[in-house]
Amino acid sequence: xxxxxxxxxxxxxxxxxxxxxxxxxxxxxxxxxxxxxxxxxxxxxxxxxxxxxxxxxxxxxxxxxxxxxxxxxxxxxxxxxxxxxxxxxxxxxxxxxxxxxxxxxxxxxxxxxxxxxxxxxxxxxxxxxxxxxxxxxxxxxxxxxxxxxxxxxxxxxxxxxxxxxxxxxxxxxxxxxxxxxxxxxxxxxxxxxxxxxxxxxxxxxxxxxxxxxxxxxxxxxxxxxxxxxxxxxxxxxxxxxxxxxxxxxxxxxxxxxxxxxxxxxxxxxxxxxxxxxxxxxxxxxxxxxxxxxxxxxxxxxxxxxxxxxxxxxxxxxxxxxxxxxxxxxxxxxxxxxxxxxxxxxxxxx
Ligand SMILES: Cc1ncc(C[n+]2csc(CCOP(=O)(O)OP(=O)(O)O)c2C)c(N)n1
Ligand SMILES: [Mg+2]
Numbered sequence: 179x180x181x182x183x184x185x186x187x188x189x190x191x192x193x194x195x196x197x198x199x200x201x202x203x204x205x206x207x208x209x210x211x212x213x214x215x216x217x218x219x220x221x222x223x224x225x226x227x228x229x230x231x232x233x234x235x236x237x238x239x240x241x242x243x244x245x246x247x248x249x250x251x252x253x254x255x256x257x258x259x260x261x262x263x264x265x266x267x268x269x270x271x272x273x274x275x276x277x278x279x280x281x282x283x284x285x286x287x288x289x290x291x292x293x294x295x296x297x298x299x300x301x302x303x304x305x306x307x308x309x310x311x312x313x314x315x316x317x318x319x320x321x322x323x324x325x326x327x328x329x330x331x332x333x334x335x336x337x338x339x340x341x342x343x344x345x346x347x348x349x350x351x352x353x354x355x356x357x358x359x360x361x362x363x364x365x366x367x368x369x370x371x372x373x374x375x376x377x378x379x380x381x382x383x384x385x386x387x388x389x390x391x392x393x394x395x396x397x398x399x400x401x402x403x404x405x406x407x408x409x410x411x412x413x414x415x416x417x418x419x420x421x422x423x424x425x426x427x428x429x430x431x432x433x434x435x436x437x438x439x440x441x442x443x444x445x446x447x448x449x450x451x452x453x454x455x456x457x458x459x460x461x462x463x464x465x466x467x468x469x470x471x472x473x474x475x476x477x478x479x480x481x482x483x484x485x486x487x488x489x490x491x492x493x494x495x496x497x498x499x500x501x502x503x504x505x506x507x508x509x510x511x512x513x514x515x516x517x518x519x520x521x522x523x524x525x526x527x
Contacts, residue, residue: 207418212486218260218417219477220495222252225276226474227503228285229448232275232292236452240511241292244321245306248276250447253473254379255280257420258347261428265342269317269330270349272307273379273446277349281314285506295513301524302516323384324350324357327376331363334374334437345431346374353384355398361405364437368405371436375427376402378439379414381446386458399441407437414442415471445471 210218229247236245248255251273259280270277278288283299291298291309299309307321317333320326330348337344354360355378367374378398382389389396399409408430412423420442427438445467449456481487 207413207416208422210418210480212481214260215477215481215486216495218253218256219474219481219492220499221256221259221280222417222474222477223496223499224285224502225252225255225279227499228275228279228289228506231503231507232289233448233452235289235293235507235510241306242294243305244272244451245292246273246451247448248273248446250467250473251379251381251414251442251444252276253417253420254377254414254442254444255349257414257417258377258424260417260421261424262345262347263343263428265315265344266347266428267315267317267330267333267337267344268347268349269326269333270319271323271326271351271354272319272321273351274307274309274319278309278311278314278316278319281311281316283309283311283314283316285502286509289506289510290513293510293513294515295510296516297509297513301520303520303524324354324359326350327354327357327360327363330376331367331372331374334367334372335370337373338370343432344373345428346372347377348374349377349379351384352378352380352382352389352393352398353387355380355401356393360401364402364405364407367437368402368407371434373431373434374437375424375431376407376437376439378441379444380441381444383446383450383458385450386454388458397441399439402437402439407439409439409441411441411443414444415467415473416476417473 226249229249232241232245233247235241255276268277268281275288279285287297287299288309291300291302291304292306294302294305296302299311307319309319310317317329327348327350330346333346337346380398384392395401399411402409410423413419423440427440430438447464447468478492481492
């Protein structure tokens with residue numbers, strides 16, 4: 179009897195999954211007003227310029243340890259931010275700077291944490307993967323792949339227990355989606371109808387492993403089917419589509435119907451972390467997504483094509499964002515390092 183081939187052909191691994199179109203068709207995506215387009219542009223640019231600066235500072239030796247950049251994925255977190263209401267919590271993995279900036283954390287405090295300075299969110303002792311802000315309802319920053327999923331489900335449990343109206347936005351990657359603890363969380367979330375949105379950021383790779391090489395079911399929106407959790411596949415490069423899907427999922431959760439899965443089809447332009455030989459994909463693949471789907475360029479083009487803004491106005495937005503980032507970098511370079519006497523304070527031992 180012939181044995182079926184289960185491994186994808188070597189060369190197909192480098193291609194984007196053929197079944198994926200980029201979500202909704204253009205005619206179904208709700209339009210943004212000029213104000214919404216500009217807000218999305220400003221916030222996505224803030225993340226991109228922050229990450230570019232962090233990359234430079236890492237190269238200069240000002241940032242040490244692990245550092246995972248979010249460049250390319252900005253529309254996911256900003257679309258969700260535009261949909262959510264104050265009080266909704268956010269939790270994610272280690273690719274977390276964008277999430278922090280999106281929920282209003284101070285770029286100075288985030289950058290200073292990266293450089294290990296006193297003014298950082300964890301007083302310079304946590305670094306890239308360990309920052310939290312109760313004021314902004316941000317619960318980290320988790321280096322253990324998938325660990326944030328039960329924690330995010332716990333946040334939703336707390337919301338239900340306290341009888342408030344908040345929803346937990348629990349972000350994780352396509353790689354994390356293969357973790358066992360994710361499915362234990364799905365079961366409890368649906369059983370107890372917890373207000374949690376499982377946002378799977380499918381950026382096509384887990385470190386150097388393509389989705390098709392590691393996932394038996396690569397349509398992650400269907401991963402909740404056996405628990406009766408509905409899922410939607412979303413064009414995660416179009417901030418308008420993300421906001422619309424986010425609003426639908428938030429309404430579902432707030433109505434007491436339990437969890438929902440949003441699979442965001444997205445892409446990371448940079449390596450997994452700062453030391454990534456990138457041998458697992460071609461430059462052409464990266465360039466194609468960047469040229470045809472870039473989340474920031476899409477907004478910029480719409481604003482110009484529809485004459486909602488001039489080149490000059492857009493340059494001013496960029497300059498204002500750069501000024502904020504330069505100020506954050508300056509602070510993170512000048513601020514003092516923690517005093518050695520601080521070595522054991524705020525630490526679990
Ligand atoms: C439990 C655990 N296993 C393995 C690792 C090593 N590791 C770090 S990131 C990563 C890939 C995760 O990829 P994905 O969930 O797709 O997130 P992305 O990096 O693409 O944002 C792995 C295997 C880890 N940190 N924790
Ligand atoms: Mg991934």
